[in-house]
Amino acid sequence: MRRFYRGRDLSRVHSVAELADMARRRLPYFAWEYLSGGAQDELTLTDNLDGFSAYGLHARAMVPCHPPATARAVLGRVLPVPLLIGPTGYNGLLHRDADIHLARAATARGLPFCLSTAANTSLEALVAAVPEVNLWFQLYAMGDPRVQNDLLRRAAAVGSRTLLLTCDAMVLGNREWDRRNFAKPRQLAWRNTLDVLRHPRWLQQVMWPAGLPGMGNLEPYLPLNERNALGSMAFIGRQMDSLLDWDKLARLRDQWGERLLLKGVLHPADVERAIALGLDGVVVSNHGGRQLDGAPSSLAALAAVAPQARGRLSLLLDGGIRRGSDIVKALALGADAVLLGRATLYGVAVAGEAGAGRALDLLTQELVQTLNLMGCTHLSHLGRDNLWERRR
Template identity: 40%
Template sequence: MNLEKLLSVADFEQQARSVLPRAVFGYVNGGTEDCLTLDANRAAFRSVQFRPRGLVGVAERSQEVELWGRRYRHPFGIAPMGVTAMCRHRCEWDLAKAATDAAIPFILSGLSTLPMEQVRGAAPDFWYQGYIPGDREVIRPLMERLQANGVDVLVVTIDTPLGANRENNQRNGFTIPFKFSSGLLWDGVRHPSWSMNVFARTLLTDRQIPRFCNVLADHQGFRITEEPQGGFRHGRDKLDWTHLAWMRDVWRGRIVLKGVAHPADARRAEHMGLDGVIVSNHGGRQLDGAQASLDALPAVVAAVSPTFPVLIDGGFRRGTDILKAIALGARMVFLGRSVLYGAAVAGEAGVSRVIDILSTEIDRNLGLLGCCDVKNLDKEYVVHQPMI
């Protein structure tokens, strides 16, 4: 495939729809219940309009950003995504390697299937995102494993204490733990490239069913087809601020909260000595009817000090989307589905092409905005009227 013919994230989404079995694409693309939050994430970008400046000289432009003393080439990174092995064999490697080559951050999901010890080969400085239970005896050995792998940034997801009602997955016959069915088998037959690149390569090369090997300290984890002891989300509903306070005392690196929507939570995170928050509604995959991430962003930014990093994810598909979030106070944007479409279509090369498309859009639109440096982009460049 000539990837140069794919000109936007939307093009990659359309191509991924044809490559992936219907149930797998539905898992990647879908939301929860009536998809109100999923739709709100995209609609929110329409409520922000640019106010470009003229005659400022934009021949030299920079989209480089700095976070915790480290410089990144672009103002976006790759968000944590679980079970990406359903889209591409060793998908985490493709995502991590493309991110490293582009000098942007990559966050490894706890629900990934490539051991973090191997991911280090593609992204030595990867961040780790965990679904942390409220149990110190489980958290402590996990943190020890992360430290042994050189992880400096620990991202704690706080918006998944319970499993969401993802009706679209049930209708498509897609479940976690994964269960084989005649419908899924036929779906795979109708998508031969997926069957070869994912199903066959996994069984023939790895010679085993993929395992969630990064969710706990146990390197083996559990198979994606089995329910672990105590349940898939055992203990998550017990996690509270006392655990975060204890983790802050124990963990030497950075701690970032992901899934923050309320400004009071961001304020408390800063006062506790945490290192940042990610404004997120889990891509519209948890609480339906929640506020769009972009609409929640300004209040969260206003609740913390200017030096406290506020990051964001949710619905980003264009360079202009990213610039709108930066103008509203986000330090960095994280992309999920956008880059996963690239991986599904063409592996590492597909992810790199998506990164190139977005970075080119950012560069072009910075110039059209009359802003030479993304670090100088602020609310003076936008008008924000949240949709009701």
């Protein structure tokens, strides 16, 4: 009988899907839904995964299987593999100090870690815990310029030299299944409260001793009596700048003198505007299928924008990476690197740093194996001629 492993020995976990199954069983349902769900009918969430299965890989014969060259320069820094842990918010719902665990897993493997504005761990606390981290910072545009300016000051002060501005979440997507877990905003329905009690490991891993964590980056701007989970959520809901536009991005480009990328790009015309503003890169992303349902899959959008970006700015992809072969397909279609979201979150929910590290190691091993099986000796050799379109 085929079934995933159900124990605790991470060496017996053989795929990101297996980590996801373990996370599903270990998390209360409302936390699993927050992690895994999407907007409305979840068309884009599904397409993000199916988009990779639309492509097959060509294999060349009689190529010796030496270890392939997987290193790649991304934004001026050579990475051992072209991936990093991307920004995700409120990871403390999965594991206490999840942001720190993720950063440690990435740093131990020479990879960057991107901290979200909505992280539970602050910029300062993260760098104190992981001093060697290659820290990127993701910014949600704030309605109060004093708050945004201070976030930028703090990011620079702790050594972050790469900023990602997220542009696809000015209003929140309609995540219906997530909302059905609550009787009213931020108050669990009774059945979900009972379900939480059935997960004592999660209660110890997340809730003990002080309950749900607040958002560490936002705490300095909250009244003392609102420096908690509910206060942080209410604050970021009020502060999100729903009037973000290209003029404001141009001002941010002038203000932030280091590397600046725009995250949430899906259309070739937006790549052209990013180039015109002098951005260093764009992240092709539909927010993991959690915003506009019906938006193109990340891989389909990548194929559409790659001709505009090639050689003019860095092109990264976010969304749907579950296999090393997915990374190969993204690189073949023009991506310089990929960002991981759910893949490493499944791992951190299961076993903190060790679980996130297992996800990174599995993807790296699969990447190497895929290249060997294809007869591809160097990432620079990848292109569209390595792909063929499968009938669906």
